[in-house]
Amino acid sequence: MVKSVEIAVQGALDELGTPLDQVTFVVFDLETTGGSAAEHAITEIGAVKVLGGQVVGELATLVDPGGPIPPFIAVLTGITDAMVAAAPKFASVLPSFLEFIKGATLVAHNAPFDMGFIKAACAAHGYPPPANPVVDTADLARRVLTRDEAPNCKLSTLARIFRSSTEPSHRALADARATTDVLHALLERAGSFGVHTLEELKGFVRAPTPEQRRKRHLADTVPAAPGVYVFEDEHGEALYIGKSGSLRTRVRSYFTASETRRRIREMIGIAERVRTIVCATGLEAEVRELRLIAAGKPRYNRRSRFPERAVWLKLTDEPFPRLSVVREVRDDQAAYLGPFGSGRAAEDARSALHEAIPLRRCTERLGLRPSRTACALAELGRCGAPCEGRESQAGYAVHAEAVRRAMEHDASAVYAAVQARMERLSVEQRYEEAAADRDRLAAYIRAAARMQRLWSLTRLPQLVAASPAFGGGWDIHVVRYGRLAAAGVMPRGAHPTPFVDALVATAETVRPGPGPTPAATAEETECILRWLESPGVRLVQADDGWSMPAWGAARLRGRIERAYQALRRHSEREGRPLR
Structure with missing residues (x-):
């Protein structure tokens, strides 16, 4: 009788998956007219095809978006209406792009943004969405880099850390080339974690850390009710405070692969217990969370920790009022605009108000008698020179009342004045100055809209x-x-x-x-x-009517935010944060 023997054979690495040096990657980037794939269009596409660390092809073209490019976007990217006038429509570019990416793994920095536009374009022109695997270099960076190595995972930050040969510049091909360099550096780092195949790479990015798996028992006794949860260290110090409509579900999510935030994974490694506060309603939980964060200032919470640092813009109570940046609201007859998140934002709002209304800008308190020689602003028609006696208290009071009205009731005059200046600067191709005015107007409109909305309830x-x-x-x-x-x-x-x-x-x-x-x-x-x-x-x-001013800033804020939406997307991806 012959006995058969099974011999175990160790498989080669290529039998376990596709080695990364055999994967064709297409790294791509888009420039768009805004942040919503449903409402905005692509203005430029750039793609780099790489295999085994070598560039084997590139694709780049401007795209006619079918409408005007917002001035905000033109200032950011440098892409103007004139540049795209002779460019092809995306309907003719899309087939070439789909052919270029055939059989490749797609790579983008903050990939959901770019993939959202590609999928929307495919749906609009009758193509099925790409089924290619997708790698997000932002997610990969959060997984392999510590906070000490990289303070954030923006493209510009990573390109600088890894000494990319191309600097991100808000142009599609340049940003795709920079992302390619970042990808190669991140894949080298991932190799030290045992990631050698495409399949291992896709699983690695979303896998829970050993600390997350080890600390899962902390969620065992959390109730299924609305409330606030507090992660605490071994000494009972609050590390992180959050709220949820279902405490058990939310706390459990911190110990799964869905939690990829680097700071939170670090926090979980330190946490030793989770304390919960059950609340009657979801709103109560949200309010309690804010109050606890402001009181305890836990180190892993980024928002709401220092409400006492709010900044206000004050129209002073004196014979010739002026605008002053202050940190305290007093019980006086002054008018206040705010709160602002920073002194810079308050300064920007003050500049917007000064652009529209000839209020004095000197800092000393003025009496009713002339006290000094007027400054250059008087000669430019930007101030009535009450300091020199050219403008009476009654005449100056008209300007002060206009500022108070612009703060509390009607933002039209300020919006119109700054918008007119921006248009003039854009015609003169003074884009940096126009961008500065854009930020000043946005600071004013946002603050006024916010304060008027708050005041509708706080009174x-x-x-x-x-x-x-x-x-x-x-x-x-x-x-x-x-x-x-x-x-x-x-x-x-x-x-x-x-x-x-x-x-x-x-x-x-x-x-x-x-x-x-x-x-x-x-x-x-x-x-x-x-x-x-x-x-x-x-x-x-x-107790009284709940209402908003009919001509308030809220009606203008929508225009501001739509224009800024794309800028926020770009700043998150490429490291040029808006003020």
């Missing part, structure tokens, strides 16, 4: 509102001077009057302070406003 002594609760009943909140004073859930079938009366009677007593945010941080009031404006919310009681 009300009390407002009670309700929204349908999950599973029946109603979430009811009491708001006083823009601060959440009470939250509760009224059961289904309960009579509303006694429940609301009891909630109001037990609500926090709120004593308002000065200014547009008299009782809570701007962020807390904005949370409440978002809830009030959500579908299904009903007003139960209100």
Whole structure:
């Protein structure tokens, strides 16, 4: 009898997957007229094909977007309407691009943005979306680099760290070449993690870390309820604070492959426990989160840690008022605009107001008598020179009232004045100066719109509102001077009057302070406003009318944000943050 013996044979590496040196990568980048694939168009495409670390082909072309390029985008990218006038439409470029990427693995920095435009273009022109594997160099960088090595994973930062031969410049081919250099450097780093094949690369980027797997037990006792969770270290110090409508689901997600943020993965390695605070409603959880972050300032939270650092623009209370950047709102007769996130933003807003209204810019306090010689602004017609006695207090008061109105009620004059200057500078091809004015106008419009929206609620002594609760009943909140004073859930079938009366009677007593945010941080009031404006919310009681100024800045903010949307996308990808 002959006995068969099975012999185990070790497979070669190429039997386990496709070695990276045999993978054809197409690294590509797009320039667009905006940040939404549904609303905006491609203006340029650049792609680099590489195999085994060597460039084997390139594709690059400008694209006619079928409409004007916004001035904001032209300033950022340098691509103008004249440059794309003779360029092909994307409908004729797309077949060449799809042929160029056939059989390749696609690579982009912040790939969801670029792939979104490619998929939208394919759908619009009758092509199936690309089925190619996709590698995001931003995700890969977060996986292989520590925070000490790279403070962020923007393309410009990575290109500098890895000494790319091409500097990112907001032009498609240059950015694709820079991304190619970054890709090769990141693949070398990934090799030290045992990543040698395309299949290993795709799994590596999304795999949970050993620390994430080891700490999964921290979520075992977390309740399935709305509330706030606090990751704490071994000494009980808060590391990170968050909120969720389902604490158990949210906390568990930190220990899965879906959590790829480098800072949070680092935090999980330090955390030893998760403390939870169950709340009656989702809004209460959101407000409690903000208050706890402001009080504890946990090191792994980036937002909401220092509300006390807010900056305001003040129209001073004196015979000849001026605009002053301050950090404190006082109980005086002055008008305030803000809060701003930085002194630079406040300075920008002040410059926008000065462009439209001839308010004095000197810093000393002026009395009713002439005190000194006028500056050059008077000769340029930008100031009435009250310091020299050329303008009376009554005449100057007209300008001060115009500034107060621009802060609180009507943004039209400032918007029109700065817009006219931007258009003139653009015609003269003074794009950098136009961009500076763009930022100043945006700072003013955003601050005015935000403050006017806040003020609509913070001036009300009390407002009670309700929204349908999950599973029946109603979430009811009491708001006083823009601060959440009470939250509760009224059961289904309960009579509303006694429940609301009891909630109001037990609500926090709120004593308002000065200014547009008299009782809570701007962020807390904005949370409440978002809830009030959500579908299904009903007003139960209100001490006064809840309204916004008809000619306020809110009607202009949409124009500003649409123009900036693409700039934010570019700044996230390529490291040129907006102020």
